Amino acid sequence: MKAIVLQTLDGSKHLGFILCALPPGDLEGDCLFSIVPDEAELFEDPNVQQLLVRRDQGESQLEVSEDTRSLTIRSYRLDDMYVQFDPHGLGHWGYVRQGQRVAAGQARTISG
Known part of the structure; x- marks a missing residue:
């Protein structure tokens, strides 16, 4: 997995990418x-x-599950972020808040 595409919750708008540095x-x-929303209005969206904020702080830690279908992203002073995939590489992303996963958008993998 080299990159993850981040989209809005309904999947209709592109928000950006998570670029992964994960040794084989x-x-x-x-x-x-890398945050590059489809529309300027999306810059006002809380997500x-x-x-x-995550982009501006630089690198974050990335931890992939044993089955490689989910990952956790840990960033300094921010809620943990998660990305969960189905077997076809489609999924969702969001935040872990008070021990609960809160979905924020759709995600898909880019291999290469």
């Missing part, structure tokens, strides 16, 4: 955020603002 065979690595 490892379950831990780093990632960066996009949260992604911009």
Whole structure:
């Protein structure tokens, strides 16, 4: 997995990418955020603002589950972020808040 596409909750708008630096065979690595929303109005969306904060802080820790269908992103002073995939590489992303996963959008993988 080289990159993850982030979309709005309904999947209709593109928000950006998570760029992954994960050595082959490892379950831990780093990632960066590239936030490029489809529409300027999306910069006002709280989820996009949260992604911009993550982008501005630089690298975040990335941990992939044993089955490689989910990952956790840990960032300094921010809620943990998660991305969960189905077997076809389609999924959703969001935040872990008070021990609960709160969906924020759709996600899909880009391999390469």
